[in-house]
Amino acid sequence: MKNLLRPETRRALPWEKVKQIWKDLHERPDLRKGLRPEIYDSWERSYHYNVQRGMRETTNLIPEREFAFAKENSKYLMETAVPVMERLSEFVRGTGFVVLLSDANCVSLKTIGDEASLEWSRRANVVERTVWREEKVGTNAGHLCMLLVKPISIYSYEHFCLFAILGAASFAPIVDKGRVIGSIGMVAPYERVSHHTLGMVVAAADHIQSILALNRVSKYHQVITDSMSDGVMVVDLDGTITYMNEKCSKILRVGSTDVIGANIHSIFGTKPENQFFVNTVTQGRTLIDDLLVLYHGKNQIRCHITCTPLHGTNPTDMGTVVIFRESERMNSIVGKWIGRSTKMTFDDIIGNNPKFQHCVNIAKTTCQSDSSILLLGESGTGKDVIAQAMHNESPRKNNPFLAINCAALPRELIASELFGYEEGAFTGAKKGGNVGKFELANQGTLFLDEIGDVPLDLQVALLRVLEEKSVIRMGGNKLVPVNVRIIAATNRNLEEEIARNRFRRDLYYRLGVIRLIIPPLRERADDIPLLVHHFLGLICKRFGKPLKKVSLQAMEALMNYEWPGNIRELQNVLESAIQLAPDDEIDYEFFKQNLGFETPLPVTAESNTSEDSSSEELRILRETLLRNRYNKSATAKELGVSRQCIYRRLQKYNLL
Numbered sequence: 001m002k003n004l005l006r007p008e009t010r011r012a013l014p015w016e017k018v019k020q021i022w023k024d025l026h027e028r029p030d031l032r033k034g035l036r037p038e039i040y041d042s043w044e045r046s047y048h049y050n051v052q053r054g055m056r057e058t059t060n061l062i063p064e065r066e067f068a069f070a071k072e073n074s075k076y077l078m079e080t081a082v083p084v085m086e087r088l089s090e091f092v093r094g095t096g097f098v099v100l101l102s103d104a105n106c107v108s109l110k111t112i113g114d115e116a117s118l119e120w121s122r123r124a125n126v127v128e129r130t131v132w133r134e135e136k137v138g139t140n141a142g143h144l145c146m147l148l149v150k151p152i153s154i155y156s157y158e159h160f161c162l163f164a165i166l167g168a169a170s171f172a173p174i175v176d177k178g179r180v181i182g183s184i185g186m187v188a189p190y191e192r193v194s195h196h197t198l199g200m201v202v203a204a205a206d207h208i209q210s211i212l213a214l215n216r217v218s219k220y221h222q223v224i225t226d227s228m229s230d231g232v233m234v235v236d237l238d239g240t241i242t243y244m245n246e247k248c249s250k251i252l253r254v255g256s257t258d259v260i261g262a263n264i265h266s267i268f269g270t271k272p273e274n275q276f277f278v279n280t281v282t283q284g285r286t287l288i289d290d291l292l293v294l295y296h297g298k299n300q301i302r303c304h305i306t307c308t309p310l311h312g313t314n315p316t317d318m319g320t321v322v323i324f325r326e327s328e329r330m331n332s333i334v335g336k337w338i339g340r341s342t343k344m345t346f347d348d349i350i351g352n353n354p355k356f357q358h359c360v361n362i363a364k365t366t367c368q369s370d371s372s373i374l375l376l377g378e379s380g381t382g383k384d385v386i387a388q389a390m391h392n393e394s395p396r397k398n399n400p401f402l403a404i405n406c407a408a409l410p411r412e413l414i415a416s417e418l419f420g421y422e423e424g425a426f427t428g429a430k431k432g433g434n435v436g437k438f439e440l441a442n443q444g445t446l447f448l449d450e451i452g453d454v455p456l457d458l459q460v461a462l463l464r465v466l467e468e469k470s471v472i473r474m475g476g477n478k479l480v481p482v483n484v485r486i487i488a489a490t491n492r493n494l495e496e497e498i499a500r501n502r503f504r505r506d507l508y509y510r511l512g513v514i515r516l517i518i519p520p521l522r523e524r525a526d527d528i529p530l531l532v533h534h535f536l537g538l539i540c541k542r543f544g545k546p547l548k549k550v551s552l553q554a555m556e557a558l559m560n561y562e563w564p565g566n567i568r569e570l571q572n573v574l575e576s577a578i579q580l581a582p583d584d585e586i587d588y589e590f591f592k593q594n595l596g597f598e599t600p601l602p603v604t605a606e607s608n609t610s611e612d613s614s615s616e617e618l619r620i621l622r623e624t625l626l627r628n629r630y631n632k633s634a635t636a637k638e639l640g641v642s643r644q645c646i647y648r649r650l651q652k653y654n655l656l
């Protein structure tokens with residue numbers, strides 16, 4: 001008996017014999033020990049489940065609706081597996097085998113075979129819609145391969161139930177993302193058993209698993225490339241475009257389906273301007289974020305391009321992956337991440353002083369133009385703020401605002417910062433080179449602060465860039481067109497610098513197409529109450545402190561001070577006062593004692609205190625002025641007098 005259980009003896013066994021062996025196995029537990037261990041264990045479980053071994057036909061058919069639901073759930077498995085099953089079935093045509101697919105719940109989803117084998121499988125209950133769970137039909141290869149997560153063949157009498165011993169089956173589990181999602185098998189009359197069947201089934205399962213994994217990766221790949229904000233194109237060595245994502249077709253303004261399979265020349269033609277790019281791609285050269293302007297029909301495509309050669313093991317896989325980054329998008333990223341961000345707008349610029357307002361008005365009206373502008377004024381007067389506000393009000397507002405402080409950079413670095421450099425341009429130059437501020441600021445605004453500190457030799461290079469509207473990186477020879485609005489600023493007296501041959505007159509004129517002279521704070525003392533009020537609010541908020549006030553006397557002192565550091569100094573004084581002053585109202589004494597802030601109070605204000613009526617009038621006037629933040633019209637309105645009357649009183653008390 002033990003010998004009969006050996007695989008090599010099975011083939012020739014007549015039906016009566018296999019049936020007898022099956023019977024003996026059920027009746028004599030000692031004989032069952034001769035079964036393979038995994039089959040033995042399965043039989044033990046089948047007894048435990050109380051499976052009716054004498055079943056002549058299966059009662060395991062599920063209702064149509066449940067079956068439809070199971071098929072819907074395994075739709076993607078069926079879509080992948082059925083073509084593989086069809087192919088397998090073709091190979092074994094005429095040999096009596098049916099190919100079978102079941103889901104993870106052992107529902108038989110699909111059977112494929114030739115007519116004769118399907119006819120047999122119907123008689124043997126190997127049909128769709130049946131459930132082959134061990135709990136229901138005892139030991140069977142479909143369920144056992146999934147339980148063991150390994151391929152297995154089960155021969156006739158090794159099945160637990162009588163109806164199943166007609167056949168021999170080989171099954172392999174289908175595993176996806178580490179989970180068993182079904183099984184594929186081949187079943188035939190037991191006498192057709194072959195040692196090769198299991199190998200075929202394993203190969204089919206492997207193939208299905210690979211397709212599932214590949215489909216998933218290509219889905220991820222598609223979602224990733226389609227959601228990329230950069231264009232991606234793959235070109236093989238003879239210039240055939242083999243892949244293009246949606247973004248790339250948008251950038252190049254071509255239909256991706258039209259160009260895949262076409263040659264790169266069909267897009268970029270033989271235009272000399274495109275030659276460098278086409279040659280780079282077809283010759284498998286490398287580019288890293290190079291700003292190129294390509295021409296396609298009437299369109300000019302301005303992009304940062306990266307070309308990476310593909311080195312496949314197979315020569316047919318060689319080619320180049322090209323990444324297109326739209327320069328406008330790069331610019332807005334640059335604007336967000338590099339240099340200073342432009343937060344200030346004209347609404348943030350405080351000051352009603354007529355001289356200052358005149359400057360602001362010119363700045364506002366010239367925002368729309370591309371002419372260079374030169375901001376002249378002492379340190380801290382608001383040149384940077386005005387430059388930012390101009391950018392934010394201009395058509396370039398969504399592109400970068402880049403600022404470079406020419407005085408803060410070592411002399412030898414200014415050129416590379418401004419114009420960029422190519423790889424190997426000098427010792428210590430970064431691999432792949434570096435993009436300069438001019439290129440980064442493309443379509444935006446470049447704020448050249450402390451322009452008066454630029455060395456003479458660089459002034460020549462700067463002038464050339466401004467005139468030619470293109471830069472050549474240091475160590476390079478390619479002209480890169482740039483469209484940048486220049487706002488330059490200095491606190492030096494440039495006329496004097498020119499007279500001393502330290503600044504080029506031609507650059508001065510070139511930069512100062514529009515020239516703004518921003519008044520120092522001491523010349524706009526009437527703006528001090530407004531500025532004080534504004535900064536007190538901002539600073540208290542920043543430090544989470546309750547809003548503080550400045551006493552009338554302190555305000556007058558602030559208005560009389562010279563402010564060599566201008567608005568920046570005023571901000572600092574107020575910040576210290578907010579941090580240190582014990583009371584909600586910061587008085588003159590505090591400024592004097594804590595900040596060494598020595599400002600004479602207006603003589604008239606003090607001397608008038610002797611005369612009662614005048615001192616009362618002065619007190620009311622000062623308080624109303626303060627309440628109205630030194631706005632004379634509002635003060636006049638509150639006091640019910642004319643503006644002229646207020647001016648007369650201010651003159652009388654020497655407050656003008």
Ligand SMILES: Nc1ncnc2c1ncn2[C@@H]1O[C@H](COP(=O)(O)OP(=O)(O)OP(=O)(O)O)[C@@H](O)[C@H]1O
Nearest residue numbers: 348349350351378379380381382383384385567568
């Ligand atoms: N009119 C204004 N309204 C509000 N804040 C201002 C105004 N002018 C200047 N400021 C503030 O004063 C400070 C100094 O201004 P800014 O840096 O623009 O001066 P600057 O002239 O560029 O100085 P520097 O020449 O030293 O670079 C900044 O914090 C700015 O926000």
